[in-house]
Amino acid sequence: MEKDALDCIGYCRDCGQEHCLPAAPALDAARELLADMERHRSIGLGMDDDPRLHLGYLSGPARGQMFGVLLARDDSGREHVLKAFSGQYNGVWEVPGWVPPILDPAAFERVIQSDEPRIKALTREIDLLASTAPVRVRLMAERRQLSQGLMARIFDLYWLTNLRGQTRSLAEIFLGSGMPTGTGECCAPKLLHFAATHGLIPVGLAEFYVGRENRSGTRSHGEFYAPCAEKCRPILGFLLCGRDRHGEDTSR
Ligand SMILES: [Zn+2]
Ligand SMILES: [Zn+2]
Known part of the structure; x- marks a missing residue:
């Protein structure tokens, strides 16, 4: 190396x-x-x-x-x-x-707890539906939106300071x-x-x-x-x- x-x-x-x-x-x-x-x-x-x-x-x-x-x-x-x-x-x-960690672990837990139960409940519902059911497509879109929102809120917990x-x-x-x-x-x-x-x-x-x-x-x-x-x-x-x-x- x-x-x-x-x-x-x-x-x-x-x-x-x-x-x-x-x-x-x-x-x-x-x-x-x-x-x-x-x-x-x-x-x-x-x-x-x-x-x-x-x-x-x-x-x-x-x-x-x-x-x-x-x-x-x-x-x-x-x-x-x-x-x-x-x-x-x-x-x-x-x-x-x-x-x-850079983020506040308590704030992280709060963010996770607000969205994760809804995402998991949607997953359970989606898994029960036939893959062709129109409502399944809607629920999957809803879950995607929730996950993306959750990711954005997690990233927003990180504020970094540099040497300047x-x-x-x-x-x-x-x-x-x-x-x-x-x-x-x-x-x-x-x-x-x-x-x-x-x-x-x-x-x-x-x-x-x-x-x-x-x-x-x-x-x-x-x-x-x-x-x-x-x-x-x-x-x-x-x-x-x-x-x-x-x-x-x-x-x-
Ligand atoms: Zn790395
Ligand atoms: Zn620079």
């Missing part, structure tokens, strides 16, 4: 150029985190013994998950190591010592169309948003996979990967914007 193939890269619309954050400075801290997780057999890392946090979850149906480490500096030059897991871990949004101090919604930031489900839940956006909102300047970011090799064979245990092209690259340019104001080179 090329030396910089793991780097965090994204095009920034405001600057008309790509911004980049290297992976190399964070690799050692990421290896230490993996060793820590394996030693404790849990992402609670000895601070939280909730059985839902055990690593065994990753060898079950979940198969595996991405983890990330951000090495950052504060104003006084002190180094900080931030860590994140992608999405939820075994249904848990917040774990002590890990950066929180700008805060925008996912829909405003995302480059291109067809934002995939789960955009904003990966490690890189969680870590960069946390750094930007806590006065920390990113120095390096590395993501690695933990679990069984995935079905398509593109992820294996303990390997490093660049932030994903589908969900992350279209928002990373915004999130990395402004790092140069803190004396870091962001252009390439």
Whole structure:
């Protein structure tokens, strides 16, 4: 793999150029985190013994998950190591010592609870109807509209802040169309948003996979990967914007 193939890269619309954050400075801290997780057999890392946090979850149906480490500096030059897991871990949004999700989990639950029962009820009705019934077509259109509305309301829960101090919604930031489900839940956006909102300047970011090799064979245990092209690259340019104001080179 090329030396910089793991780097965090994204095009920034405001600057008309790509911004980049290297992976190399964070690799050692990421290896230490993996060793820590394996030693404790849990992402609670000895601070939280909730059985839902055990690593065994990753060898079950979940198969595996991405983890990330951000090495950052504060104003006084002190180094900080931030860590994140992608999405939820075994249904848990917040774990002590890990950066929180960008959205407010309580607001997420409220949005889900308002629409999901209606969508599920429609699905049950649709399944009972003959595939040629005209009412079935109408119900399917209704369900599609509800699902799209639900997706839009979930995306609207993500407001991201960059290193320039700008805060925008996912829909405003995302480059291109067809934002995939789960955009904003990966490690890189969680870590960069946390750094930007806590006065920390990113120095390096590395993501690695933990679990069984995935079905398509593109992820294996303990390997490093660049932030994903589908969900992350279209928002990373915004999130990395402004790092140069803190004396870091962001252009390439
Ligand atoms: Zn991603
Ligand atoms: Zn920029």
